[in-house]
Amino acid sequence: MPKQTTDTDRNFDDLAERFDRNIYGGLKGQIRLAVLQRDFADYLPIAPYIPLTPEGRLRVLDAGGGQGQFSLPLAAAGHDMVFCDISQNMLLKAKARAGALGCEQRVEFRHQSAQSLAPAEAFDLVICHALLEWVVEPMTLLEGLLNRVKPGGYMSVIFYNQHALVYKNLLRANYKKVLSQDYAAYRGSLTPINPLLPEQVRQFCSERKFSLLCCSGIRVFHDYILDAEQRQAEPESVLQLELTHSRLAPYRDLGRYVHLLLRRSAGD
Numbered sequence: 001m002p003k004q005t006t007d008t009d010r011n012f013d014d015l016a017e018r019f020d021r022n023i024y025g026g027l028k029g030q031i032r033l034a035v036l037q038r039d040f041a042d043y044l045p046i047a048p049y050i051p052l053t054p055e056g057r058l059r060v061l062d063a064g065g066g067q068g069q070f071s072l073p074l075a076a077a078g079h080d081m082v083f084c085d086i087s088q089n090m091l092l093k094a095k096a097r098a099g100a101l102g103c104e105q106r107v108e109f110r111h112q113s114a115q116s117l118a119p120a121e122a123f124d125l126v127i128c129h130a131l132l133e134w135v136v137e138p139m140t141l142l143e144g145l146l147n148r149v150k151p152g153g154y155m156s157v158i159f160y161n162q163h164a165l166v167y168k169n170l171l172r173a174n175y176k177k178v179l180s181q182d183y184a185a186y187r188g189s190l191t192p193i194n195p196l197l198p199e200q201v202r203q204f205c206s207e208r209k210f211s212l213l214c215c216s217g218i219r220v221f222h223d224y225i226l227d228a229e230q231r232q233a234e235p236e237s238v239l240q241l242e243l244t245h246s247r248l249a250p251y252r253d254l255g256r257y258v259h260l261l262l263r264r265s266a267g268d
Contacts, residue, residue, distance in 0.1 A: 026232075027222065027232065027235050027239070028219065028222070028223075029069065031218060031219055031239060031242050032070075032158075032218050032257070033069060033070060034239055034242070034243060035218050035242070035243065035259060036129075036156075036158075036259060037049075037070075038216075038243060039156075039214045039216055039259060039261050040156070040261070042214065043213040043261050044125075044154055044156075046058060046074070046077075046079070046125070047074070047077035047078055048073060048074070048077035052078040052079075057078055057079055057080065058079045058080070058123075058124035058125050059080050059082075059122075059124050059125075060075070060079050060082070060123060060124065060125045060126075061082045061084075061117075061121075061125070061126045061127065061145075062081060062082070062084070062127045063084060063114035063117070063126065063127065063128045063131060064085055064086070064113075064128065064129075064130075064131035064134075065084065065090075065129075066085060066087075066129075066130070067090055067093040067094050068083060068094040068097050069097070070127070070129065071083065071127050071129075072094065072097050072098050072101055072103060072107070074125075075098065075101070075106045075107050076101040076102065076103040076106075078106070079125075080106050081106060081107045081108065082107075082110065082117075082121075082123070083107050083108065083109050083110065084109075084110040084111075084112050084113070084114060084117065085111070091109055091111055094109065095109055114128070114131065114141060114144075115135075115141055115144060117144075117148065119144075119148075121148055122149070122150045122153075123148055123149060123150060123153065124149075124150055124153045124154065125149075125153060125154045125155075126145050126146075126148055126149050126154070126155050126156070127156045127157075128141075128157045128158070129156070129157070129158040130158050130160070130257065132157070132160075132196060133159050133160035133192030133195050133196060134192050134193060134194070135194065136193075136194070138194050138196060142157070142204065142205075143204075143208070145157075146205065146208050146210065146264075149210075149264045150264070151264055151265065151266050151267065152263070152264060152265075153264050154261065154262065154263050154264075155260075155262040155263075156259070156260070156261050156262075157201070157259070157262070158218065158257050158258065158259045158260075159196045159198075159201060159257065159258060160195040160196065160256070160257055161196070161217070161254070161255055161256060161257060161258050162195040162196055162197050163197070163198070163253060163254060164223075164254055164255060164257075165183050165191075165195045166178060166183075167224070167254055168223070168224070169183070171224060171226070172226075198215070198253065198258045198260075201258075201260065202215070202260065205260065205262055209265040210262040210263065210264050210265070211262065211263050211265070212260060212262055213262060213263055214260070215247070215252065215258065215259070215261075216246045216247050216252060216255070216259045217245075217251060217252035217253065217254065217255020217256075217258055217259075218242075218246065218255045218256060218257040218259055219242065219255055219256040219257065220242060220245050220246055220251040220252060220254055220256075221241070221242070221245065222242060223256045
């Protein structure tokens with residue numbers, strides 16, 4: 001089976017249904033949403049986690065928003081949103097979700113890449129979830145998105161953790177992959193083309209005057225359960241224990257994904 005190429009950004013038009021089923025159709029998606037909702041509720045005082053006030057209405061960008069499972073409820077709570085994705089199929093699903101939530105009037109859907117957003121556009125909150133690892137130049141994209149955060153505004157970024165990819169291959173005795181550092185996935189796989197190192201991403205953001213409010217691992221042990229049947233057993237316990245361990249070292253640093261919630265210096 002041929003390996004997927006790494007010279008173009010990944011478009012999920014061909015995998016929209018599978019992505020929905022594999023990620024958000026089960027426990028994996030429940031874990032991701034639970035961690036995000038907990039992090040936002042603890043560190044970012046906005047609706048729907050507190051009552052909306054006129055001063056608290058934010059302009060939000062969801063870059064590479066996919067199907068909007070996390071971000072569209074923010075629009076439903078009263079925030080104004082720009083939602084972009086290069087996948088037309090993902091956008092169609094996101095529009096249907098916005099319709100079901102009754103927030104389509106608050107969302108501007110754009111069929112475009114996050115890199116092509118106008119440089120002058122600025123937002124109170126920028127969301128970039130599970131996108132960086134699918135583009136050819138992730139740090140260039142990250143810098144562009146950080147520049148679109150207003151002074152005093154917030155950035156929420158989730159990315160695929162390179163440490164987790166190494167650890168997964170070690171546990172599965174894929175020693176040749178680890179020794180060669182060749183983690184390229186086969187075409188059609190949901191393994192990203194550019195997993196990132198959390199410490200490098202944190203340093204990158206810090207150098208651009210973003211303070212770290214929260215760092216959480218997502219799926220810090222669930223994906224390492226080798227027995228598929230056991231991996232689906234006791235979902236309530238798994239969810240509770242994932243939340244408990246998601247901010248604790250060393251578990252946090254082995255999460256399949258890492259979530260950073262950041263705030264830009266108000267003086268910039």
